[in-house]
Amino acid sequence: MSEAKSTRRGFLTGGAVAAGGALLGAGAARAGDPAILEKQPWAQYLGEGVDARPYGYPSPFEAHVVRRDVPWLTADAVSSVNFTPLHELDGIITPNGLCFERHHAGIAEVDPAEYRLMINGLVDRSLVFTLSDLMRFPRVNRVHFLECAANSGMEWRGAQLNGCQFTHGMIHNVMYTGVRLSDLLNEAGVKTTGKWILPEGADASAMTRSIPMEKAMEDCLVAFKMNGEALRPEQGYPVRLVVPGWEGNMWVKWLRRIEVGDEPWHHREETSKYTDLLPNGKARFFTWEMDAKSVITNPSPQAPITHGPGPMVLTGVAWSGRGTIPRVDVTLDGGANWVEARMDGPSLDKSMHRFYHDFVWDGRPLLLQSRAHDSTGYVQPTKDELRKARGENSIYHNNGIQTWAVNESGEAENVEIS
Numbered sequence: 403m404s405e406a407k408s409t410r411r412g413f414l415t416g417g418a419v420a421a422g423g424a425l426l427g428a429g430a431a432r433a434g435d436p437a438i439l440e441k442q443p444w445a446q447y448l449g450e451g452v453d454a455r456p457y458g459y460p461s462p463f464e465a466h467v468v469r470r471d472v473p474w475l476t477a478d479a480v481s482s483v484n485f486t487p488l489h490e491l492d493g494i495i496t497p498n499g500l501c502f503e504r505h506h507a508g509i510a511e512v513d514p515a516e517y518r519l520m521i522n523g524l525v526d527r528s529l530v531f532t533l534s535d536l537m538r539f540p541r542v543n544r545v546h547f548l549e550c551a552a553n554s555g556m557e558w559r560g561a562q563l564n565g566c567q568f569t570h571g572m573i574h575n576v577m578y579t580g581v582r583l584s585d586l587l588n589e590a591g592v593k594t595t596g597k598w599i600l601p602e603g604a605d606a607s608a609m610t611r612s613i614p615m616e617k618a619m620e621d622c623l624v625a626f627k628m629n630g631e632a633l634r635p636e637q638g639y640p641v642r643l644v645v646p647g648w649e650g651n652m653w654v655k656w657l658r659r660i661e662v663g664d665e666p667w668h669h670r671e672e673t674s675k676y677t678d679l680l681p682n683g684k685a686r687f688f689t690w691e692m693d694a695k696s697v698i699t700n701p702s703p704q705a706p707i708t709h710g711p712g713p714m715v716l717t718g719v720a721w722s723g724r725g726t727i728p729r730v731d732v733t734l735d736g737g738a739n740w741v742e743a744r745m746d747g748p749s750l751d752k753s754m755h756r757f758y759h760d761f762v763w764d765g766r767p768l769l770l771q772s773r774a775h776d777s778t779g780y781v782q783p784t785k786d787e788l789r790k791a792r793g794e795n796s797i798y799h800n801n802g803i804q805t806w807a808v809n810e811s812g813e814a815e816n817v818e819i820s
Protein backbone atom coordinates (compact mmCIF):
# COMPACT_ATOMS: atom_id res chain seq x y z
CA MET A 403 0.00 0.00 0.00
CA SER A 404 2.63 2.56 1.05
CA GLU A 405 4.82 1.41 -1.83
CA ALA A 406 1.91 1.94 -4.20
CA LYS A 407 1.42 5.41 -2.81
CA SER A 408 5.03 6.43 -3.24
CA THR A 409 5.20 5.23 -6.83
CA ARG A 410 1.96 7.03 -7.64
CA ARG A 411 3.85 10.31 -7.61
CA GLY A 412 6.11 9.20 -10.47
CA PHE A 413 3.10 7.84 -12.30
CA LEU A 414 1.27 11.12 -12.18
CA THR A 415 4.27 13.29 -13.03
CA GLY A 416 5.05 11.60 -16.27
CA GLY A 417 6.98 8.39 -15.49
CA ALA A 418 3.92 6.52 -16.66
CA VAL A 419 5.60 3.55 -18.28
CA ALA A 420 8.18 2.91 -15.54
CA ALA A 421 5.89 3.52 -12.57
CA GLY A 422 2.96 1.76 -14.15
CA GLY A 423 5.15 -1.21 -14.91
CA ALA A 424 6.59 -1.34 -11.42
CA LEU A 425 3.14 -1.15 -9.88
CA LEU A 426 1.75 -3.89 -12.01
CA GLY A 427 4.86 -5.98 -11.48
CA ALA A 428 4.90 -6.36 -15.23
CA GLY A 429 7.88 -4.23 -16.18
CA ALA A 430 10.16 -7.16 -16.93
CA ALA A 431 7.65 -8.88 -19.14
CA ARG A 432 6.96 -5.62 -20.95
CA ALA A 433 10.65 -5.18 -21.77
CA GLY A 434 10.57 -8.22 -24.05
CA ASP A 435 7.01 -7.72 -25.17
CA PRO A 436 6.58 -8.87 -28.79
CA ALA A 437 3.68 -6.44 -29.15
CA ILE A 438 6.22 -3.62 -29.11
CA LEU A 439 9.30 -5.43 -30.46
CA GLU A 440 7.83 -7.20 -33.49
CA LYS A 441 6.30 -5.81 -36.64
CA GLN A 442 2.55 -6.25 -36.36
CA PRO A 443 0.33 -7.46 -39.24
CA TRP A 444 -1.13 -3.98 -39.80
CA ALA A 445 2.32 -2.61 -40.53
CA GLN A 446 2.92 -5.19 -43.27
CA TYR A 447 0.38 -4.08 -45.85
CA LEU A 448 -1.02 -0.86 -47.21
CA GLY A 449 -4.24 0.18 -45.59
CA GLU A 450 -7.51 1.13 -47.21
CA GLY A 451 -7.60 4.45 -49.03
CA VAL A 452 -9.75 7.48 -48.34
CA ASP A 453 -12.49 6.30 -50.68
CA ALA A 454 -13.11 3.10 -48.67
CA ARG A 455 -15.04 4.74 -45.82
CA PRO A 456 -17.05 7.75 -46.98
CA TYR A 457 -18.94 7.68 -43.67
CA GLY A 458 -16.67 6.45 -40.89
CA TYR A 459 -17.52 3.78 -38.35
CA PRO A 460 -15.79 2.76 -35.10
CA SER A 461 -13.01 0.18 -35.12
CA PRO A 462 -14.30 -3.42 -35.35
CA PHE A 463 -12.59 -3.93 -31.97
CA GLU A 464 -15.23 -1.63 -30.48
CA ALA A 465 -18.13 -3.77 -31.69
CA HIS A 466 -19.28 -4.40 -28.11
CA VAL A 467 -19.92 -0.68 -27.60
CA VAL A 468 -23.60 -0.61 -28.52
CA ARG A 469 -26.99 0.40 -27.24
CA ARG A 470 -28.63 -2.53 -25.49
CA ASP A 471 -32.16 -3.27 -24.44
CA VAL A 472 -33.72 -5.39 -21.71
CA PRO A 473 -36.14 -7.60 -23.66
CA TRP A 474 -38.40 -8.40 -20.67
CA LEU A 475 -39.04 -4.72 -19.90
CA THR A 476 -41.54 -4.09 -22.67
CA ALA A 477 -43.83 -6.25 -24.76
CA ASP A 478 -42.32 -5.37 -28.14
CA ALA A 479 -39.43 -3.39 -29.64
CA VAL A 480 -41.64 -0.83 -31.40
CA SER A 481 -42.85 0.72 -28.15
CA SER A 482 -39.70 0.26 -26.15
CA VAL A 483 -36.39 1.65 -24.98
CA ASN A 484 -32.72 0.87 -25.27
CA PHE A 485 -29.84 2.21 -23.22
CA THR A 486 -26.74 4.34 -23.75
CA PRO A 487 -23.51 2.41 -22.92
CA LEU A 488 -22.37 4.99 -20.35
CA HIS A 489 -19.56 2.72 -19.08
CA GLU A 490 -17.86 2.84 -22.50
CA LEU A 491 -17.96 6.62 -22.91
CA ASP A 492 -15.91 9.50 -21.58
CA GLY A 493 -16.11 13.27 -21.65
CA ILE A 494 -19.61 14.70 -21.82
CA ILE A 495 -20.86 14.17 -25.39
CA THR A 496 -22.85 11.09 -26.38
CA PRO A 497 -21.92 9.91 -29.89
CA ASN A 498 -24.94 10.00 -32.19
CA GLY A 499 -25.05 6.27 -32.84
CA LEU A 500 -25.07 5.48 -29.11
CA CYS A 501 -27.85 7.80 -27.93
CA PHE A 502 -30.51 5.70 -26.20
CA GLU A 503 -33.83 5.45 -28.04
CA ARG A 504 -37.33 5.60 -26.67
CA HIS A 505 -40.15 5.22 -29.17
CA HIS A 506 -43.87 4.73 -28.68
CA ALA A 507 -44.50 3.59 -32.26
CA GLY A 508 -41.09 2.86 -33.73
CA ILE A 509 -38.81 5.11 -35.82
CA ALA A 510 -40.56 7.39 -38.32
CA GLU A 511 -38.61 7.71 -41.59
CA VAL A 512 -39.47 11.26 -42.63
CA ASP A 513 -38.62 12.62 -46.10
CA PRO A 514 -37.11 16.08 -45.46
CA ALA A 515 -38.54 17.40 -48.74
CA GLU A 516 -42.04 16.59 -47.46
CA TYR A 517 -41.30 17.77 -43.93
CA ARG A 518 -43.60 20.52 -42.58
CA LEU A 519 -43.98 22.16 -39.19
CA MET A 520 -47.30 23.87 -38.45
CA ILE A 521 -47.99 26.39 -35.71
CA ASN A 522 -51.68 26.98 -35.10
CA GLY A 523 -54.25 27.56 -32.34
CA LEU A 524 -54.24 30.79 -30.35
CA VAL A 525 -51.96 32.68 -32.73
CA ASP A 526 -52.48 35.71 -34.97
CA ARG A 527 -51.64 33.67 -38.08
CA SER A 528 -51.22 29.93 -38.52
CA LEU A 529 -47.89 29.16 -40.17
CA VAL A 530 -46.45 26.16 -41.99
CA PHE A 531 -42.65 25.94 -42.23
CA THR A 532 -40.55 23.80 -44.54
CA LEU A 533 -37.11 22.68 -43.36
CA SER A 534 -35.46 25.42 -45.40
CA ASP A 535 -37.84 28.00 -43.87
CA LEU A 536 -36.67 26.91 -40.41
CA MET A 537 -33.05 27.25 -41.41
CA ARG A 538 -33.53 30.94 -42.24
CA PHE A 539 -34.09 31.83 -38.58
CA PRO A 540 -31.03 32.72 -36.46
CA ARG A 541 -29.33 29.52 -35.29
CA VAL A 542 -28.05 28.64 -31.82
CA ASN A 543 -25.89 25.81 -30.44
CA ARG A 544 -26.60 24.29 -27.03
CA VAL A 545 -25.40 21.19 -25.22
CA HIS A 546 -28.14 19.54 -23.16
CA PHE A 547 -28.89 16.19 -21.59
CA LEU A 548 -32.14 14.40 -22.33
CA GLU A 549 -33.19 12.00 -19.56
CA CYS A 550 -36.31 9.85 -19.70
CA ALA A 551 -38.36 10.28 -16.53
CA ALA A 552 -38.29 6.47 -16.23
CA ASN A 553 -34.48 6.34 -16.04
CA SER A 554 -33.53 4.24 -12.96
CA GLY A 555 -37.24 3.46 -12.54
CA MET A 556 -36.57 -0.25 -12.25
CA GLU A 557 -34.42 0.45 -9.18
CA TRP A 558 -37.12 1.98 -6.96
CA ARG A 559 -37.71 -1.17 -4.97
CA GLY A 560 -34.11 -2.33 -4.76
CA ALA A 561 -30.99 -3.03 -6.77
CA GLN A 562 -32.03 -4.82 -9.93
CA LEU A 563 -30.10 -4.33 -13.16
CA ASN A 564 -26.41 -5.09 -13.29
CA GLY A 565 -24.81 -2.22 -15.15
CA CYS A 566 -24.99 1.57 -15.32
CA GLN A 567 -26.05 1.19 -18.95
CA PHE A 568 -29.30 -0.33 -17.67
CA THR A 569 -29.72 1.55 -14.39
CA HIS A 570 -28.83 5.00 -15.77
CA GLY A 571 -28.59 4.72 -19.57
CA MET A 572 -31.87 6.43 -20.51
CA ILE A 573 -29.89 9.62 -20.98
CA HIS A 574 -27.86 11.25 -23.71
CA ASN A 575 -26.01 14.54 -23.94
CA VAL A 576 -25.73 16.17 -27.31
CA MET A 577 -24.88 19.51 -28.89
CA TYR A 578 -27.96 20.69 -30.75
CA THR A 579 -28.07 23.21 -33.52
CA GLY A 580 -31.46 24.73 -34.12
CA VAL A 581 -33.61 27.81 -33.85
CA ARG A 582 -35.33 29.29 -30.84
CA LEU A 583 -38.91 28.15 -30.45
CA SER A 584 -39.68 31.71 -29.24
CA ASP A 585 -38.66 33.08 -32.65
CA LEU A 586 -41.14 30.78 -34.40
CA LEU A 587 -43.91 31.51 -31.90
CA ASN A 588 -43.32 35.26 -32.21
CA GLU A 589 -43.48 34.93 -35.99
CA ALA A 590 -46.94 33.36 -35.59
CA GLY A 591 -47.88 35.90 -32.90
CA VAL A 592 -49.11 34.22 -29.71
CA LYS A 593 -52.40 35.66 -28.48
CA THR A 594 -52.49 36.85 -24.85
CA THR A 595 -54.74 33.89 -24.05
CA GLY A 596 -52.08 31.44 -25.32
CA LYS A 597 -50.62 29.89 -22.17
CA TRP A 598 -49.64 26.39 -23.30
CA ILE A 599 -48.18 24.69 -26.33
CA LEU A 600 -49.03 21.18 -27.47
CA PRO A 601 -46.24 19.83 -29.66
CA GLU A 602 -47.11 16.79 -31.76
CA GLY A 603 -44.90 14.17 -33.42
CA ALA A 604 -45.27 12.91 -36.99
CA ASP A 605 -44.76 9.25 -35.98
CA ALA A 606 -47.60 6.75 -35.76
CA SER A 607 -48.00 7.49 -32.02
CA ALA A 608 -48.60 11.21 -32.80
CA MET A 609 -46.99 11.82 -29.43
CA THR A 610 -48.15 14.98 -27.72
CA ARG A 611 -47.22 16.71 -24.48
CA SER A 612 -48.38 20.03 -23.03
CA ILE A 613 -45.65 22.53 -22.20
CA PRO A 614 -46.24 25.86 -20.43
CA MET A 615 -45.73 28.93 -22.64
CA GLU A 616 -43.14 30.33 -20.22
CA LYS A 617 -40.83 27.37 -20.82
CA ALA A 618 -41.51 27.42 -24.57
CA MET A 619 -40.43 31.08 -24.70
CA GLU A 620 -37.52 30.71 -22.26
CA ASP A 621 -35.12 28.20 -23.80
CA CYS A 622 -36.81 25.57 -25.99
CA LEU A 623 -35.23 24.88 -29.37
CA VAL A 624 -36.46 23.45 -32.62
CA ALA A 625 -33.36 21.45 -33.50
CA PHE A 626 -32.21 19.92 -36.77
CA LYS A 627 -28.60 19.02 -36.00
CA MET A 628 -27.02 16.88 -33.26
CA ASN A 629 -23.27 16.94 -32.68
CA GLY A 630 -22.88 18.84 -35.93
CA GLU A 631 -24.72 16.51 -38.31
CA ALA A 632 -28.37 15.98 -39.16
CA LEU A 633 -30.43 14.39 -36.38
CA ARG A 634 -30.51 10.61 -36.64
CA PRO A 635 -33.89 9.07 -37.58
CA GLU A 636 -33.94 7.49 -34.10
CA GLN A 637 -33.69 10.95 -32.54
CA GLY A 638 -36.42 12.59 -34.65
CA TYR A 639 -34.96 13.40 -38.08
CA PRO A 640 -35.36 15.94 -39.47
CA VAL A 641 -36.58 18.06 -36.52
CA ARG A 642 -37.11 17.57 -32.80
CA LEU A 643 -38.08 19.75 -29.89
CA VAL A 644 -35.42 20.42 -27.23
CA VAL A 645 -36.80 21.20 -23.76
CA PRO A 646 -33.65 21.84 -21.66
CA GLY A 647 -33.59 20.22 -18.22
CA TRP A 648 -37.11 18.79 -18.50
CA GLU A 649 -38.08 15.14 -18.78
CA GLY A 650 -37.41 13.41 -22.11
CA ASN A 651 -41.04 12.71 -22.86
CA MET A 652 -41.58 16.39 -23.72
CA TRP A 653 -38.81 16.45 -26.34
CA VAL A 654 -41.15 15.56 -29.20
CA LYS A 655 -39.37 13.89 -32.12
CA TRP A 656 -40.35 14.20 -35.81
CA LEU A 657 -42.02 17.46 -34.70
CA ARG A 658 -44.90 18.29 -37.08
CA ARG A 659 -47.24 20.65 -35.28
CA ILE A 660 -47.36 23.01 -32.32
CA GLU A 661 -50.80 24.04 -31.20
CA VAL A 662 -51.11 27.03 -28.88
CA GLY A 663 -53.86 26.79 -26.28
CA ASP A 664 -55.12 28.37 -23.08
CA GLU A 665 -54.85 25.23 -20.95
CA PRO A 666 -52.98 21.91 -20.94
CA TRP A 667 -54.37 19.03 -22.94
CA HIS A 668 -53.99 16.41 -20.23
CA HIS A 669 -57.04 14.44 -21.36
CA ARG A 670 -55.42 13.87 -24.74
CA GLU A 671 -52.03 12.76 -23.69
CA GLU A 672 -49.91 10.36 -21.77
CA THR A 673 -49.38 12.61 -18.78
CA SER A 674 -51.18 10.19 -16.50
CA LYS A 675 -48.43 7.68 -17.18
CA TYR A 676 -45.77 10.20 -16.35
CA THR A 677 -46.85 11.31 -12.90
CA ASP A 678 -45.38 10.09 -9.65
CA LEU A 679 -47.77 8.19 -7.43
CA LEU A 680 -47.27 9.04 -3.74
CA PRO A 681 -47.84 6.69 -0.78
CA ASN A 682 -51.08 8.52 0.11
CA GLY A 683 -52.51 7.67 -3.31
CA LYS A 684 -52.15 11.22 -4.55
CA ALA A 685 -49.96 11.96 -7.52
CA ARG A 686 -47.16 14.46 -7.99
CA PHE A 687 -48.04 16.44 -11.09
CA PHE A 688 -45.90 18.85 -13.04
CA THR A 689 -42.64 17.18 -12.04
CA TRP A 690 -40.94 18.14 -15.26
CA GLU A 691 -37.54 19.37 -14.15
CA MET A 692 -35.01 16.58 -13.77
CA ASP A 693 -33.41 16.60 -10.31
CA ALA A 694 -29.64 16.49 -9.88
CA LYS A 695 -28.23 12.99 -10.27
CA SER A 696 -24.93 11.20 -10.79
CA VAL A 697 -23.53 7.74 -11.37
CA ILE A 698 -20.09 6.17 -11.35
CA THR A 699 -19.60 4.68 -14.80
CA ASN A 700 -16.18 3.09 -14.16
CA PRO A 701 -15.75 0.84 -12.35
CA SER A 702 -19.27 -0.60 -12.61
CA PRO A 703 -20.76 -4.05 -13.22
CA GLN A 704 -20.11 -3.97 -16.99
CA ALA A 705 -16.71 -2.35 -16.45
CA PRO A 706 -14.83 -4.22 -13.70
CA ILE A 707 -11.30 -3.33 -12.58
CA THR A 708 -9.10 -5.59 -14.68
CA HIS A 709 -5.64 -4.17 -13.89
CA GLY A 710 -5.39 -5.19 -10.24
CA PRO A 711 -4.36 -3.00 -7.30
CA GLY A 712 -2.47 0.26 -7.81
CA PRO A 713 -3.27 3.63 -9.34
CA MET A 714 -6.63 3.83 -11.00
CA VAL A 715 -9.14 6.22 -12.43
CA LEU A 716 -12.69 6.22 -11.16
CA THR A 717 -15.05 8.26 -13.31
CA GLY A 718 -18.69 9.11 -13.78
CA VAL A 719 -21.26 11.64 -14.93
CA ALA A 720 -23.57 14.08 -13.19
CA TRP A 721 -26.33 16.39 -14.37
CA SER A 722 -29.15 18.65 -13.19
CA GLY A 723 -32.23 20.02 -14.91
CA ARG A 724 -31.83 23.19 -12.85
CA GLY A 725 -28.35 24.32 -13.79
CA THR A 726 -24.76 23.14 -13.58
CA ILE A 727 -22.88 20.70 -11.33
CA PRO A 728 -20.14 22.54 -9.44
CA ARG A 729 -19.34 19.55 -7.23
CA VAL A 730 -19.59 15.77 -6.96
CA ASP A 731 -18.54 13.78 -3.87
CA VAL A 732 -17.33 10.22 -4.05
CA THR A 733 -17.09 7.56 -1.35
CA LEU A 734 -15.13 4.31 -1.57
CA ASP A 735 -16.49 2.88 1.68
CA GLY A 736 -20.26 3.17 1.44
CA GLY A 737 -20.50 6.69 2.83
CA ALA A 738 -18.17 6.56 5.88
CA ASN A 739 -15.78 8.95 4.12
CA TRP A 740 -16.54 11.31 1.25
CA VAL A 741 -14.02 13.11 -0.94
CA GLU A 742 -14.62 15.78 -3.54
CA ALA A 743 -14.20 14.41 -7.06
CA ARG A 744 -12.24 16.26 -9.73
CA MET A 745 -14.54 17.84 -12.32
CA ASP A 746 -13.13 18.01 -15.85
CA GLY A 747 -14.55 19.22 -19.11
CA PRO A 748 -17.08 21.92 -19.96
CA SER A 749 -19.57 22.89 -17.24
CA LEU A 750 -22.67 23.87 -19.20
CA ASP A 751 -26.20 24.65 -18.12
CA LYS A 752 -28.48 21.57 -18.04
CA SER A 753 -25.74 19.44 -19.52
CA MET A 754 -23.84 16.36 -18.42
CA HIS A 755 -20.69 16.92 -16.36
CA ARG A 756 -17.73 14.55 -16.08
CA PHE A 757 -16.00 13.78 -12.78
CA TYR A 758 -12.90 11.75 -11.87
CA HIS A 759 -11.37 10.40 -8.72
CA ASP A 760 -7.76 9.31 -9.17
CA PHE A 761 -6.69 7.00 -6.35
CA VAL A 762 -4.56 4.03 -5.43
CA TRP A 763 -6.60 0.87 -4.95
CA ASP A 764 -5.23 -1.39 -2.22
CA GLY A 765 -7.12 -4.38 -3.58
CA ARG A 766 -9.70 -4.44 -0.80
CA PRO A 767 -13.45 -4.46 -1.50
CA LEU A 768 -15.05 -1.10 -2.24
CA LEU A 769 -18.54 0.34 -1.82
CA LEU A 770 -18.67 3.09 -4.42
CA GLN A 771 -21.14 5.95 -4.47
CA SER A 772 -21.28 9.42 -5.99
CA ARG A 773 -23.33 12.39 -4.82
CA ALA A 774 -24.04 15.40 -7.04
CA HIS A 775 -24.46 18.99 -5.87
CA ASP A 776 -26.11 21.35 -8.34
CA SER A 777 -25.77 25.10 -8.78
CA THR A 778 -28.98 25.72 -6.79
CA GLY A 779 -27.40 24.07 -3.73
CA TYR A 780 -29.54 20.92 -4.06
CA VAL A 781 -27.78 17.69 -3.06
CA GLN A 782 -28.61 14.29 -4.59
CA PRO A 783 -30.53 12.22 -2.01
CA THR A 784 -30.05 8.60 -0.96
CA LYS A 785 -32.56 6.06 -2.25
CA ASP A 786 -33.96 5.71 1.29
CA GLU A 787 -34.49 9.46 1.59
CA LEU A 788 -36.34 9.37 -1.74
CA ARG A 789 -38.51 6.45 -0.67
CA LYS A 790 -39.37 8.22 2.58
CA ALA A 791 -40.60 11.20 0.59
CA ARG A 792 -42.32 9.35 -2.26
CA GLY A 793 -42.97 5.77 -1.22
CA GLU A 794 -42.14 2.55 -3.01
CA ASN A 795 -44.74 2.77 -5.78
CA SER A 796 -43.02 5.39 -7.85
CA ILE A 797 -41.55 4.62 -11.22
CA TYR A 798 -40.44 8.03 -12.41
CA HIS A 799 -37.81 10.53 -11.28
CA ASN A 800 -35.56 8.22 -9.30
CA ASN A 801 -32.41 10.29 -8.73
CA GLY A 802 -31.20 8.39 -5.67
CA ILE A 803 -27.53 7.65 -4.98
CA GLN A 804 -26.32 4.46 -6.71
CA THR A 805 -24.02 1.94 -5.00
CA TRP A 806 -21.59 -0.47 -6.67
CA ALA A 807 -19.90 -3.14 -4.56
CA VAL A 808 -16.44 -4.02 -5.91
CA ASN A 809 -14.80 -7.24 -4.69
CA GLU A 810 -11.09 -8.19 -4.43
CA SER A 811 -11.04 -9.37 -8.05
CA GLY A 812 -12.34 -5.99 -9.21
CA GLU A 813 -15.79 -7.25 -10.18
CA ALA A 814 -18.61 -4.81 -9.47
CA GLU A 815 -22.21 -5.46 -8.55
CA ASN A 816 -25.35 -3.36 -8.16
CA VAL A 817 -26.22 -3.32 -4.45
CA GLU A 818 -28.11 -1.26 -1.92
CA ILE A 819 -26.85 -0.37 1.51
CA SER A 820 -28.71 1.59 4.14
Ligand SMILES: Nc1nc2c(c(=O)[nH]1)N[C@H]1C(S)=C(S)[C@@H](COP(=O)(O)O)O[C@H]1N2
Nearest residue numbers: 502503504505506550603609650651654655
Ligand atom coordinates in the same frame (compact mmCIF):
# COMPACT_ATOMS: atom_id res chain seq x y z
N1 LIG B 1 -42.75 11.71 -31.62
C1 LIG B 1 -42.25 11.13 -30.53
N2 LIG B 1 -41.50 11.87 -29.69
C2 LIG B 1 -40.99 11.30 -28.57
C3 LIG B 1 -41.25 9.94 -28.23
C4 LIG B 1 -42.02 9.20 -29.15
O1 LIG B 1 -42.27 8.00 -28.97
N3 LIG B 1 -42.52 9.81 -30.28
N4 LIG B 1 -40.75 9.45 -27.03
C5 LIG B 1 -40.46 10.42 -25.99
C6 LIG B 1 -39.77 9.88 -24.83
S1 LIG B 1 -40.72 9.08 -23.66
C7 LIG B 1 -38.44 10.12 -24.60
S2 LIG B 1 -37.67 9.63 -23.17
C8 LIG B 1 -37.61 10.80 -25.63
C9 LIG B 1 -36.48 9.87 -26.05
O2 LIG B 1 -35.63 10.51 -26.96
P1 LIG B 1 -34.51 9.67 -27.72
O3 LIG B 1 -35.19 8.57 -28.49
O4 LIG B 1 -33.74 10.64 -28.51
O5 LIG B 1 -33.66 9.06 -26.63
O6 LIG B 1 -38.34 11.18 -26.77
C10 LIG B 1 -39.66 11.61 -26.53
N5 LIG B 1 -40.22 12.09 -27.76
Ligand SMILES: [Mo]
Nearest residue numbers: 550551650651
Ligand atom coordinates in the same frame (compact mmCIF):
# COMPACT_ATOMS: atom_id res chain seq x y z
MO1 LIG C 1 -39.41 8.85 -21.76
